[in-house]
Amino acid sequence: MLWPGTATAHLVTTGMGPVYDGIGHLLLTPEDIIPVVALALFGGMRGAESCRKLLMIVPLCWLLGGITGFGGTNIPDFPVQAGSLLLIGLLVAGDVRLPVPVTVGIAGLFGLLHGFMNGVTLNNELEPLGLLGITIALIVIITIVSALVVSIAEGWKRVAVRVGGSWVAASGLLMFGWYLKGA
Amino acid sequence: MKTDKSAWLVLAAWLLLMAFPFEAAAHIAGGQATGFWTGLEHPWSGLDHIVAMVAVGLWGAQLGMPALWVLPVVFPMLMSVGAMLGLLGIPVPGVEVGIAVSAVALGIMVLGEVRPGMVVAMLVVGFFAIFHGHAHGTELPAGQSGLLYSMGFILGTGCLHGVGILIGLVHYYPLGKGLLRLTGGCIAVMGLFFLWHAVT
Numbered sequence: 001m002l003w004p005g006t007a008t009a010h011l012v013t014t015g016m017g018p019v020y021d022g023i024g025h026l027l028l029t030p031e032d033i034i035p036v037v038a039l040a041l042f043g044g045m046r047g048a049e050s051c052r053k054l055l056m057i058v059p060l061c062w063l064l065g066g067i068t069g070f071g072g073t074n075i076p077d078f079p080v081q082a083g084s085l086l087l088i089g090l091l092v093a094g095d096v097r098l099p100v101p102v103t104v105g106i107a108g109l110f111g112l113l114h115g116f117m118n119g120v121t122l123n124n125e126l127e128p129l130g131l132l133g134i135t136i137a138l139i140v141i142i143t144i145v146s147a148l149v150v151s152i153a154e155g156w157k158r159v160a161v162r163v164g165g166s167w168v169a170a171s172g173l174l175m176f177g178w179y180l181k182g183a
Numbered sequence: 184m185k186t187d188k189s190a191w192l193v194l195a196a197w198l199l200l201m202a203f204p205f206e207a208a209a210h211i212a213g214g215q216a217t218g219f220w221t222g223l224e225h226p227w228s229g230l231d232h233i234v235a236m237v238a239v240g241l242w243g244a245q246l247g248m249p250a251l252w253v254l255p256v257v258f259p260m261l262m263s264v265g266a267m268l269g270l271l272g273i274p275v276p277g278v279e280v281g282i283a284v285s286a287v288a289l290g291i292m293v294l295g296e297v298r299p300g301m302v303v304a305m306l307v308v309g310f311f312a313i314f315h316g317h318a319h320g321t322e323l324p325a326g327q328s329g330l331l332y333s334m335g336f337i338l339g340t341g342c343l344h345g346v347g348i349l350i351g352l353v354h355y356y357p358l359g360k361g362l363l364r365l366t367g368g369c370i371a372v373m374g375l376f377f378l379w380h381a382v383t
Contacts, residue, residue: 030330081330093256159252166256167337170263174333177267177320 022133025122026141032114033141035084038168039110040142041161042092044149046103051146053104059138061111062118066131069119079179080113085172092165095158222335225319226343231282231377232315236340238289238370239308240347245296245354245363246304253301254308255344259337261309262316266336269320278321279381281314286374293367296360 026032036058043054087106091098098106115131122130152158226232236258243254268275275281288307291297299307319336350366353359 030334034330034334085330093260163252163256163341166260167334167341170259170337171330171333173260173263174266174270174336175330177263177270178333180267181270 018129019133019136022130022135023137024133025118025130026134026137031081032118034168034171035081035088035110035114036138036141037145038085038088038092038165039107040145041149041165042088043103043107043142044146044152045092045095045158045161046097046100048150050100050103051142051150053100054107054146055139055142057104057108058111058142059135061108062115062138063131063135065112065115065117066119066122066134067115067128069116070122070128070131071119074120079176080117082172082175082179084110084114085168085175087172089165089167089169089172093162093169094165095162218330218332219335222332222337223339223342225323225336226339228322229318230373231286232318233343234370234373235282235285235289235311235315236343237347237350238286238293238367240344240349241293241351241363241366241370242289242304242308242347243344244348244351245293246298250301250304251348254304255341255348257305257309258312258344259340261312262319262340263337265313265316265318266320266323267316268313269317270323272321275313275317278314278317280378281311282318283374283377283381285311285314286377287371288374290367290369290371290374294364294371295367296364 026036039054039058040051043051088110090096091106118134119131149161152161226236239254239258243251246254265275288311292307323332351363354363
């Protein structure tokens with residue numbers, strides 16, 4: 001991952017089988033990984049209880065969405081990634097205190113939509129087992145990132161997380177611009 | 184605690200490295216391989232933009248918490264709105280004048296160590312950010328698209344604010360206060376030059 005050089009394959013191929021290809025895909029796809037990290041940051045800011053629920057709901061919904069997506073051919077005509085970045089970025093930047101069920105609902109919808117898009121996109125590129133790799137990577141990332149943030153009480157570290165959230169939201173807004181422009 | 188720090192470092196390094204995929208030509212991420220660099224460079228492409236963004240950081244440092252971080256958060260957010268308008272071809276009147284006036288106004292704020300309420304400071308910064316964003320939005324190069332460009336663009340802006348904040352920390356030293364105000368004065372003068380350039 002440090003110096004990938006010229007990648008000419010359609011998707012990341014690790015040479016170690018579809019599960020690792022799935023892990024590699026998630027880790028090296030900014031459109032997926034940045035919203036996931038942002039969601040984990042948000043979960044962490046909302047405390048351990050939210051984190052535990054996120055840890056169950058996001059991978060599960062992603063998996064379900066992915067399985068559904070494998071049978072689909074069309075991705076939604078809506079910039080899901082831009083929407084995720086904007087919404088989650090704003091939640092992190094604003095340190096918004098949502099009730100746990102609402103947080104879980106957003107996380108579930110997020111997982112379903114991204115998973116579905118993954119499923120459709122990967123349909124001809126990756127074996128279904130790749131989805132398992134993506135799910136495993138999701139669990140690890142959410143666990144690590146949210147655990148790091150849970151330990152932050154107040155102070156500059158929390159401010160840094162919020163600033164990061166605002167950058168994610170601003171990027172999402174810009175992506176909406178690209179989408180509306182039709183680029 | 185040590186593990187905590189190491190984990191943060193690993194996470195930061197990984198995110199940073201992910202932003203530099205070099206010559207990746209994968210179909211799914213097509214057209215974005217060089218997007219991060221181009222996006223990162225874009226806010227640094229004009230001195231008028233640079234001084235205004237640095238001035239935001241300077242003013243934030245002068246105002247102290249929470250303006251120190253709130254202003255550099257407001258600017259990129261509203262700049263994205265402006266960039267979106269620019270991308271969509273929605274006109275904003277007097278963009279170049281607005282950018283020049285932003286340098287003058289923010290320079291004066293720093294020079295005079297003006298301390299308005301938080302909301303007023305946010306409105307001032309946010310208002311001018313729209314002009315900067317619009318200019319960037321209309322200038323965005325053809326063929327660049329996607330998340331990496333956007334992230335680079337926002338990160339580049341954030342770095343400029345960061346430079347301003349770091350310089351602005353001299354405010355906490357007796358001699359630094361005067362120097363910081365002097366810097367604000369210089370920015371205002373530069374803004375006047377840009378303004379003269381924009382209207383002639």
